[in-house]
Amino acid sequence: MGLHDEGTRVRVFMLGWEFPPFISGGLGTACYGLTKALDQLGVRVTFVLPKMVDSQYATHVRLLTPQAKRQEIVRRVARTDELTNVSFRAIMSPLQAYATPKSYDEKVEQVLRLRRETTTWSGSGDGGGGADYAGDLYREVHRYASLAMDMAKGEEFDIIHAHDWMTYPAGVGVAMMSGKPLVVHIHSTEFDRSGEHVNQMVYNIEREGMQRADRVIAVSHLTRSIVIGRYGIPGDKVEVVYNGVERSGVWSMTPETIKREEKIVLFLGRITMQKGPEYFLQAAKKVLDVMDNVKFVMAGSGDLMYRSVELAAQLGIGNKVLFTGFLRGDDVRRIFRMADLYVMPSVSEPFGIAPLEALDNDVPVIISKQSGVSEVLRHALKVDFWDVNEMANKIVAVLKYPPLRMTLRNHGNFEVRKLRWRDAAQSCLRIYEETLVPA
Amino acid sequence: MPSICFYFQVHQPMRLRHYTVFDNDDRYFDEGRNAAICKKVANKCYLPANRTLLRLIQQHKGRFRVAYSLTGILLEQLDRYSPEVLSTFHALAKTGCVEFLAETYYHSLSFLYSRKEFIEQVRKQIDLVRDLFGQTPKVFRNTELIYNNDLGLLIEAMGCFDAILTEGADHILGYRSPNFVYQPKGCRRLKMLLKNYSLSDDIAFRFSNRYWAQWPLTVEKFTRWINAVNGSGNVVNLFMDYETLGEHQWEDTGIFDFMRCLPGELLKHPDNDFKTPSEVVASYEPTGMIDVPHVISWADTERDLSAWLGNPMQSNAIHELYRLEKQIKRANDERILTDWRKLQASDHFYYMCTKYFADGDVHKYFNPYDSPYDSYINFMNVLDHLERRCAAKEAPILSCDSPPASGIPLAAVSV
Numbered sequence: 001m002g003l004h005d006e007g008t009r010v011r012v013f014m015l016g017w018e019f020p021p022f023i024s025g026g027l028g029t030a031c032y033g034l035t036k037a038l039d040q041l042g043v044r045v046t047f048v049l050p051k052m053v054d055s056q057y058a059t060h061v062r063l064l065t066p067q068a069k070r071q072e073i074v075r076r077v078a079r080t081d082e083l084t085n086v087s088f089r090a091i092m093s094p095l096q097a098y099a100t101p102k103s104y105d106e107k108v109e110q111v112l113r114l115r116r117e118t119t120t121w122s123g124s125g126d127g128g129g130g131a132d133y134a135g136d137l138y139r140e141v142h143r144y145a146s147l148a149m150d151m152a153k154g155e156e157f158d159i160i161h162a163h164d165w166m167t168y169p170a171g172v173g174v175a176m177m178s179g180k181p182l183v184v185h186i187h188s189t190e191f192d193r194s195g196e197h198v199n200q201m202v203y204n205i206e207r208e209g210m211q212r213a214d215r216v217i218a219v220s221h222l223t224r225s226i227v228i229g230r231y232g233i234p235g236d237k238v239e240v241v242y243n244g245v246e247r248s249g250v251w252s253m254t255p256e257t258i259k260r261e262e263k264i265v266l267f268l269g270r271i272t273m274q275k276g277p278e279y280f281l282q283a284a285k286k287v288l289d290v291m292d293n294v295k296f297v298m299a300g301s302g303d304l305m306y307r308s309v310e311l312a313a314q315l316g317i318g319n320k321v322l323f324t325g326f327l328r329g330d331d332v333r334r335i336f337r338m339a340d341l342y343v344m345p346s347v348s349e350p351f352g353i354a355p356l357e358a359l360d361n362d363v364p365v366i367i368s369k370q371s372g373v374s375e376v377l378r379h380a381l382k383v384d385f386w387d388v389n390e391m392a393n394k395i396v397a398v399l400k401y402p403p404l405r406m407t408l409r410n411h412g413n414f415e416v417r418k419l420r421w422r423d424a425a426q427s428c429l430r431i432y433e434e435t436l437v438p439a
Numbered sequence: 440m441p442s443i444c445f446y447f448q449v450h451q452p453m454r455l456r457h458y459t460v461f462d463n464d465d466r467y468f469d470e471g472r473n474a475a476i477c478k479k480v481a482n483k484c485y486l487p488a489n490r491t492l493l494r495l496i497q498q499h500k501g502r503f504r505v506a507y508s509l510t511g512i513l514l515e516q517l518d519r520y521s522p523e524v525l526s527t528f529h530a531l532a533k534t535g536c537v538e539f540l541a542e543t544y545y546h547s548l549s550f551l552y553s554r555k556e557f558i559e560q561v562r563k564q565i566d567l568v569r570d571l572f573g574q575t576p577k578v579f580r581n582t583e584l585i586y587n588n589d590l591g592l593l594i595e596a597m598g599c600f601d602a603i604l605t606e607g608a609d610h611i612l613g614y615r616s617p618n619f620v621y622q623p624k625g626c627r628r629l630k631m632l633l634k635n636y637s638l639s640d641d642i643a644f645r646f647s648n649r650y651w652a653q654w655p656l657t658v659e660k661f662t663r664w665i666n667a668v669n670g671s672g673n674v675v676n677l678f679m680d681y682e683t684l685g686e687h688q689w690e691d692t693g694i695f696d697f698m699r700c701l702p703g704e705l706l707k708h709p710d711n712d713f714k715t716p717s718e719v720v721a722s723y724e725p726t727g728m729i730d731v732p733h734v735i736s737w738a739d740t741e742r743d744l745s746a747w748l749g750n751p752m753q754s755n756a757i758h759e760l761y762r763l764e765k766q767i768k769r770a771n772d773e774r775i776l777t778d779w780r781k782l783q784a785s786d787h788f789y790y791m792c793t794k795y796f797a798d799g800d801v802h803k804y805f806n807p808y809d810s811p812y813d814s815y816i817n818f819m820n821v822l823d824h825l826e827r828r829c830a831a832k833e834a835p836i837l838s839c840d841s842p843p844a845s846g847i848p849l850a851a852v853s854v
């Protein structure tokens with residue numbers, strides 16, 4: 001294929017999200033895992049992501065902003081040394097993974113407050129072309145698109161790859177301007193995030209992105225069928241590429257010698273409607289009706305966090321449910337090490353990387369049947385998210401029967417090793433090549 | 440010279456209903472599903488196959504002969520859900536050309552865990568066959584053809600059997616052929632018939648496989664293979680699940696036509712005949728001794744116990760089940776005992792098998808569960824409830840009675 005030949009290597013203009021160590025969820029994890037694996041395949045990636053100029057983590061990537069006309073404030077990147085074929089470009093923007101119109105407003109508000117307090121800010125905030133944010137999320141998404149187009153003018157690439165809806169207008173814009181093909185990657189749809197209360201503007205942006213794209217990548221068949229059924233995209237354009245999991249690299253025996261009095265059942269993820277926190281709590285209540293020595297830990301934050309605290313109290317299990325807030329990095333690993341079981345009761349989960357991480361950490365998992373990951377995991381317990389009785393039944397069984405835990409863990413850990421980012425990257429590369437050389 | 444010995448295994452387990460840790464009643468079995476499966480298999484296999492074989496026996500005026508092993512729990516279900524199947528078995532029994540074999544009533548693995556329980560189940564099965572078909576089984580086959588030397592000794596010691604059947608596994612035969620009668624190691628009277636797995640599986644598994652080099656399997660071709668045994672063997676033992684006819688191999692594969700024509704074609708050769716297992720052992724003397732120190736079975740390519748006891752869930756479930764034996768028998772409650780015994784069917788452990796789960800395959804056959812894990816959870820929930828029922832029954836007795844005489848029943852069985 002001549003992949004390593006400078007002349008024929010595919011160059012990707014990738015519109016992505018988040019990079020370690022500041023990852024807030026599966027979207028960032030996926031962008032990182034995929035990009036790293038593409039890098040190893042010799043694909044050259046220009047990775048574009050939004051950054052707040054005053055965010056505390058701006059130091060981590062090599063920042064090239066269009067405002068600075070590309071004569072850069074080059075801030076050293078911790079990890080670029082291992083990514084030899086990837087260069088980073090940041091666009092000053094308050095866009096964040098998982099933003100909603102409401103959270104966007106709050107974020108802008110917070111940033112403005114911060115700027116008023118620290119008077120060192122020197123940018124212009126008049127909302128014109130020079131501003132680093134727009135008044136609402138939709139305008140910001142389009143402002144981001146025009147900045148991305150500016151940036152793309154100075155870049156060389158063969159194909160554009162955009163991840164999730166906020167980058168689609170940018171992807172479409174860059175594709176129009178450059179004449180290069182566009183691949184959009186669906187990590188979640190508005191139907192997953194909002195149930196049936198779909199935000200029409202978000203839906204429109206998603207649909208236009210998918211329509212304008214040359215190829216659409218869905219993270220599961222579940223998502224592919226939504227893309228086809230709900231967005232009317234022809235099936236031959238939509239392909240499934242499953243996510244992988246980054247092996248922790250630490251091979252641990254996790255001996256069960258540390259006998260704790262209490263078992264720990266873990267929920268880890270954003271505490272939002274999509275993730276089904278209330279089903280977790282209702283199942284917890286049922287478990288506690290028949291078992292006493294169990295604690296339920298909810299790790300994560302989100303707009304249903306306070307309601308979940310209230311619900312736990314209402315169910316009379318407040319003393320058995322712990323909320324840790326948002327966890328990252330080592331804390332995530334630590335909480336996995338403590339857990340006897342991980343439960344993902346998502347109402348709608350396009351993929352779901354967290355269960356793979358749990359298995360990688362030797363924690364058995366219960367996942368909802370309404371998840372993409374249940375298409376690839378056989379050695380996991382599966383329930384309908386709404387079936388709290390069955391969820392509780394399975395939680396009790398895992399806690400009560402060590403042979404069940406052992407079998408799930410052994411087979412699950414083995415199975416998860418087969419889900420590699422390398423395979424996902426290879427599929428993406430094939431899709432790029434097919435798109436670049438139309439049959 | 441070769442005799443053809445057909446034996447068909449006929450069994451359906453009683454599948455459990457979905458039973459959670461929150462359930463608290465003693466309705467463990469899924470009546471609806473068991474009835475539906477029983478009727479479905481009756482229509483696709485048992486009825487058409489029985490009628491086909493009955494006609495063959497009549498047509499060949501007794502020269503076509505077969506053997507069946509029907510489990511007690513299948514017969515109970517037929518009685519309840521498909522009595523017409525039972526009456527066709529009666530008709531077959533009346534021809535005098537059909538032999539019924541002995542096995543454990545509950546299609547259990549009890550030989551491996553409790554000799555006492557094993558013997559009780561075999562006796563119960565013999566009684567049922569005698570009551571239904573007026574015939575006392577003289578040949579024994581163990582669940583899944585599970586066998587080792589100890590089983591041979593036990594069966595001989597029971598004193599009522601002439602022969603035992605098992606798998607003609609390569610590693611127990613070595614260079615020898617399965618097409619002879621053998622003697623189990625340590626036995627003096629008992630004879631042994633070994634399944635010719637190659638010819639049996641040509642029908643049972645490969646018949647409709649279009650990727651098989653020998654497909655399609657015609658009656659002429661199969662007869663040629665059997666005739667080739669002429670001079671180098673006495674008997675070809677074709678042992679298979681009865682569901683092969685119509686259920687594993689659907690009618691449209693031509694399996695019934697194959698069976699209809701096979702006896703006529705085989706009998707064209709003057710040296711061939713059909714014999715039931717008892718007739719085989721009456722006709723031929725053992726040509727050698729078979730030593731099976733380690734347990735074998737007819738399952739999968741491993742021919743071992745890993746399909747039922749290969750993972751920690753399976754061995755945990757079965758150990759917990761047999762751990763209850765004394766307690767169950769002490770409770771002296773017929774319904775508790777019967778429920779416990781129905782849980783012994785090997786199928787419950789087969790459903791927990793993770794061996795080929797990733798590929799999904801034969802293990803899926805009529806498997807009521809989505810995964811081996813679901814099956815284990817369900818089984819353990821039922822077992823847990825059964826134990827509590829048992830304890831509730833036992834508690835008052837223990838408090839007023841003298842200590843339970845735990846030694847007595849065990850001593851009575853040591854063989």
